Amino acid sequence: MKYVDEFRGGELGMNIAANIAFEATAASGYRLMEFCGGHTHALSRYGIADLLPASVRMIHGPGCPVCVLPIGRVDQAIRLAREHGVILCTYADTMRVPCSDNLTLMRAKSGGADVRMIYSTQDALKIACDNPNRQVVFFAIGFETTTPPTAVAVKQAAAEGLKNFSVLCNHVLTPAAMHAILSVKGGVALDGFVGPAHVSTVIGSKPYEVFADDYGKPVVIAGFEPLDVMQAILMLIRQINEGRATVENEFTRAVTREGNLKAQALVEEVFELREVFEWRGLGSLPHSALKLRPAFAEFDAELKFSIDYVAVRDHKACECAAILRGEKRPQECKIFGTVCTPDNPIGSCMVSSEGACAAHYSYGRFRDAA
Amino acid sequence: MNIVKPNYSRPLDFKQGQVDMAHGSGGRAMAQLIAELFITGFDNAYLAQGNDGALLPIITERLVMSCDGHVVSPLFFAGGDIGCLSVHGTINDVAMMGARPLYLTASFILEEGFPLADLKRIVLSMATAARLAGVPIITGDTKVVERGKGDGVFITTTGVGVAREGITLSGDLAQPGDIILLSGTIGDHGMAVLSQRENLTFDAPIMSDTAALHGLVAAMLDSEVRLRVLRDPTRGGLATTLNEIAKQSGVGMMLHESAIAVNQPVEAACEFLGLDPLYVANEGKLVAICAPEDAGRLLEVMRAHPLAREAAIIGEITEDAHGFVQMTTKLGGRRIVDWLAGEQLPRIC
Structure with missing residues (x-):
């Protein structure tokens, strides 16, 4: 193709x-x-x-956007869907992240919560337009790649005066x-x-x-x-x-030094820095994530539904935190491939195909057998 | 004077009409639907008897039975529809047992409000598929569920066939050293359905590969090669089918990525939706595992058949206590081709 x-x-x-084999000769190796x-x-x-x-x-x-999302953040989304009765729109990977009470968004959905998998923010807006009597929340996650589309959705909702659309913002930097x-x-x-x-x-x-x-x-x-x-x-x-x-x-076919200025301006217009945001593995980092600016506060699901963030500890045996910091390899986790598999993930790194554990399990674990 | 008027019922309106609850009630409306649509469409002596079941002649060979429910959405897609799919799917399941399919049954669950025009189109598609395959639909059932409790139409078909004498094919018969063959490109059916659902358009639309494979299987059996396993890689795709076989047989596999063909629009659509064609459904392809000495001859026989022109040897069975299905990548590396892990792909078959 x-x-x-x-x-x-x-x-x-x-x-x-x-060439790599020929040139990678430093005795200290390359990490x-x-x-x-x-x-x-x-x-x-x-x-x-x-x-x-x-x-x-x-x-x-x-x-990996799903991997760095701490349990407490997914808990918030589940609370919105179960206790506030909203239609919660989410990207597919997030559906299977384990969180408190042995729940995932997927399990919440089969238990009756209205959780819908979407491909783009435009799908979420459409669901809001089609369901004027329901509150629709978009569970926004991801690094700078997925932030501009969220900004577009918020601006569009503001322009159209949508009163039933809001965003649970978890965009990180x-x-x-x-x-x-x-x-x-x-x-x-x-x-x-x-x-x-x-x-x-x-x-x-x-x-x-x-x-x-x-x-x-x-x-x-x-x-x-x-x-x-x-x-x-x-x-x-x-x-x-x-x-x-x-x-x-290396990626000159798509990346410049300045980047996409239009997208940056859009993000700047809609979002501002959070004082602090808790990452899975990296802990609470100052100025590491975004929230909606006061001008768009009516679209901020955290304010609209007054749901506070409650930090939750990871599963005791789960090594996702050390793996996310690069300190451990997936196969060094005790529960890798036994209790924790892509079918029954315990930690977030086993969920998304971009997660280190899921990637190693799905493609590379034959190397551990040797 | 006799004033009882001759029985008259207005013919079904196949242009504007809809399925209503009465069509499943067991009363006159249901009898009419069966007579005017199903018996007329499927047209065979067993159905024409009008009994609760079909009385079949004595069969002395080993019987094979298989059953398959079809819930595809959209109902009509490029290259086929739920009707022909429900005929091909079950014929193929019977054929993969090394059997010659003889009869089919069909059970319909219809949703109230479903257009009769669409139902007719589906039934005629089934009838055509069954006739071309030479496998009649000899008995069936119709139920209607309230609006909102179905998705238009669900069709369950059952197939009966007879196994060829001396032939036993089974997923647990693959042995280290055996060769794995694939009858053609992968991912065509699943992406035909998905691209239609996602409104992806290409210069040439992706066509489903839905087809009845019993003719191809008969040709393969005729060649008298030592076949161990036949299976059609439907839901879950090639990767899932191969993992099933590896598990059943307690063996590993080594595949070669460059030998597995994917049509270009299928590859593009997969790329776009973030899917791996190895996990996308096929409805007209089969995987064959045979003794190594026979692989060349089997490949020739397959390629001589119109449904397997692009057949290829895609790998071999290995001894592996872990049962890993592995693949050498085009890049020259190795990877596992694992079971599908709880992905939420929409209904495709």
């Missing part, structure tokens, strides 16, 4: 793999974090681990998570980042410059196709070999 097969081709892949779940998925699905030399170790980052990863005391040691693909189309490559300049970590922004990831790994190896730390862009 045009514009896709070119980035999955075997021959070119072999060439890049050969590279792919920030995004999209990259984690690509690494696993295309079996890229088999093409990398032992000196290159890929460490999965926290860039990539650079804040990268700061957190690099600042954890005794945290994971990294030599560089494979930078986000889709997020960077919105925010551009500029926000990563601080990680190169201040933390001395090379960043290479990469597309989500397997050859993109491999090329980015090669570019990181070259920076590390040359002792450089800069932001490079």
Whole structure:
């Protein structure tokens, strides 16, 4: 298929793999974090681990929207659907995240709550228009990629005077998570980042410059196709070999330094920084997430339904937190593949196909058998 | 003077009419629906008897029975509809047992308000599919549920067939070293249905591959190769079918991604909706597992049949205590091709 097969081709892949093997000679090895779940998925699905030399170790980052959402946030959504009787619209992955009382949105739905899976914010708006006598809440999650569509929906709802639509806003910020990863005391040691693909189309490559300049970590922004990831790994190896730390862009077909200014303006208009937001794994991070501006307060489900955020501890045996910080690998979790599987996830990393645990379980666990 | 007028009932209105509760009540309206639509459409001597069941001649061979419910939405899609799908699906299930399908039954659950025009279209599609396949629909049932309690029409078909003498095919017979063949491209049916539902349009629409495979199976059995397993990768797609077989047989598999063909619009639609064609339903494809020495001949026989022109060897059975279905990727890496994990794909078959 045009514009896709070119980035999955075997021959070119072999060439890049050969270059990586030839150049990755530093005795200290290369510890590279792919920030995004999209990259984690690509690494696993295309079996890229088999093409990398032992000196290159890929460490999965926290860039999976469903994974970083703490239990308390999903609890809020369930409360809205069960206690306030709203139609709760959500992206599919979120449906299966385990939360308090052995519930998931899916179980709440089979128990009678009106939870609807949607593909886009426009679906949620349509549901609100079609059900004028019901309150409709969009469970907005995700990094900078999914934020502009939420902004569009809120503006559209305001323009149309929709009184029955609101947003449970959980949009989070990539650079804040990268700061957190690099600042954890005794945290994971990294030599560089494979930078986000889709997020960077919105925010551009500029926000990563601080990680190169201040933390001395090379960043290479990469597309989500397997050859993109491999090329980015090669570019990181070259920076590390040359002792450089800069932001490079492998994904030039979609990412510029400035990013999508129109989308940024839209987000700026509708959202402002939260003082603090709790992430799964990374804890409470200041200025790491967004909420609706006061001008759009009537569309803020947290205010509209007065639902407070209550922090809830993760399952005792679940290692999602350490896995999200890159400190542990999925197979190092005691319950990985036994109690916790994609069919019965205990932690969020086992839910989404972008989650480190689900990716390793679904594509790579044969390596653990050897 | 005899003033009792001859029985008269107004013919069913197949243009504007709708299914109503009376069509399932057991009264005159139901008798009329059965006579004017089902008996006329399916047209065979067993149905024409008008009894509660069909009296069949003595069968001395081993019998195979299979049953399949169909709840697809939308009911009509490029390349087929719920009618022909319900005939093909059950014929294929019988054929995968190495059997020759003989008879079908059909049970309809209709929703009040369903247009009779659509019902007629579906019944005629079933009738055509059954006639082309040479497998008559010999008995059936009709029920009507209140509006809102069904989704237009659900059809359950049951098939009866006879197994070929000396042939036993079963999911637990795959052995390490055996070869896995696939009869053609994957994902066509599921994406035909899904792309229609999601209003995805392509230069050429994605066509469902729905087809009756018993002719292909007969040709394969005629070749006298040592077949172990036949299965049609319907719901859950190729990946699910292969995992089922691996589990039943207690073996592993090694597939080769480059050998598994996907039509380009199917690949594009999958990409767009974030689906993997390995997990998307097929309704006119089969997986065959045979002894390694026979694989070449079986491939030839399959490719000579119009429904398996693009047949290919896609992998082999391995010894694996974990029962992993693995695949070498086009990139040269390896991955597991796992069971589908609780994904919420809409109804497609």
